[in-house]
Amino acid sequence: MKTVNDISELRAQVKAWRQQGLTIAFVPTMGNLHAGHISLVDEAHKHADKIVASIFVNPMQFGVNEDIDNYPRTMADDQAKLTAAGTDLLFTPTPEMIYPNGLDKQSFVEVPNVSDGYCGESRPGHFRGVSTIVCKLFNLVQPDVACFGLKDYQQVQVIQTMVEDLSMPITIIPVPTSREASGLALSSRNGYLTAEQKAIAPALQHNLRWLAEQITTKYTQQHDIDFITLAAQATKAIDKAGLTTDYLHVCHAQTLQPATMADTRLVILAAAHCGKARLIDNLQVKLS
Template sequence: MQTFEDVAALWQVLADWRREGLRMALVPTMGNLHEGHLRLVDAALQHADRVVATIFVNPLQFGPDEDLARYPRTLADDQRALAERGCDLLFAPAVETLYPEGQEGLTRVSVPQVSQGLCGDHRPGHFDGVATVVSLLFNLTRPDVACFGEKDFQQLAVIRKLVRDQHMPIDIIGVPIARDHDGLALSSRNGYLDRDARTRASQLYQCLADSAQRLERGQDSEAVLTQGRRQLEAAGFRPDYLALCDATTLQPVSTWQPGSVLLAAAWLGNTRLIDNLPCRS
């Protein structure tokens, strides 16, 4: 696996691949990789001849009180993991490479509607930062396919709408959530949990599963969501939201059926965890 920080070197390799008629997949990440990230590489390999991963801790995604400074940078470990999984190229630019004129005057991308509500209400500007950097990475690499995890469900909806609205010729592949043995969704933020919090963290997924079962039995959705929030509080969480939404528009719905999704975000101590459970059948 080759690693590049320079745009010109990246473009040279990509141009060679295009001349060979090879299909390319992109896996954008912020590094500190875990099994969930590596499954994105697995999925990408199923849809393309070559896989490019990116590692970029994007400052535009972090609010003033969020954890940009302490976000783990583990490049050497990430390189080994990507190479072992079959990734062909890693693009790991500095902030100055992607934003050479700084962040203040940077042209930004905003995706309306799906960026609002849910995490959009609790992390103002976050999805503008996501859309801006993903649009930039798409322009730099021009992939045929891009793979994103379903754990960040609202982010995935934002990217899908971005691609639709801009008529980008990119297939967006959503990859199902990778979970630990107790159901906790794998996340870089899990590393912030102490032993007690890690034990309790699985209750976030349990709440989603219990809520889905209640909805399947025909219980009223508002009552189910209220009971779910109380369940999270009883487990020591401070919920930001527990919502039942349309999986495409993220607008609230009242019926648990294919095309709907339960989404949750909650604080456990100083760590904010997110998870979701789509209705697939």
């Protein structure tokens, strides 16, 4: 695997592959990689000839109360994992390369509607930072496809909407969430959990599954579904388990608007605090 941190070198390699008629898949990350990230690389191999990954801790998507300086950086270990997974090129730019004029003078990309609410409400400005850096990386790498994990479901919808709205010739490939045996979604944030917290953290996913079962059962039995009351019951159970729920909502799977009885493709979006870690998770529900 070749590692570059120079934009001109990145573009030269991409141009050379294009001249050979090769296709390119892209996996953007912020590093501190785990098996979930590697599953994105594995999926990328199914769709393209060459795999480009990036590691960039993006300051634009961190809020004023979020400590970017303490975000774990494990470059050597990340490089070893990406090499073992068959990545062809790793791009590791610095903030000065990506934002040469500083954040306050940087043009930005904002995706309305799907960026609102949920993590967008809890972390103001977060999705502006995400859409801006992803757009910029897309312009640099110019991939045919890009792989994103569905653990960050709202993020995937934001990026998919941006690609469609701006007519980018890129196929977005959502990749299922990787989980521990307990059901806990793999996340770099899990490193903040103590052993005791690790034991109670799976309550988030367990209660999403309970909520999905309740919705499916009521739909099958042709009963009215009170999404708000059911979500409140799941929230109460999550908090009782020792977490602190940030939000939990049942939504239309594409628009992310509150679910109605007419919707058959739903997603349950949730976030909860467990010690220092803010955990996010989701569960799609298809009614038929």
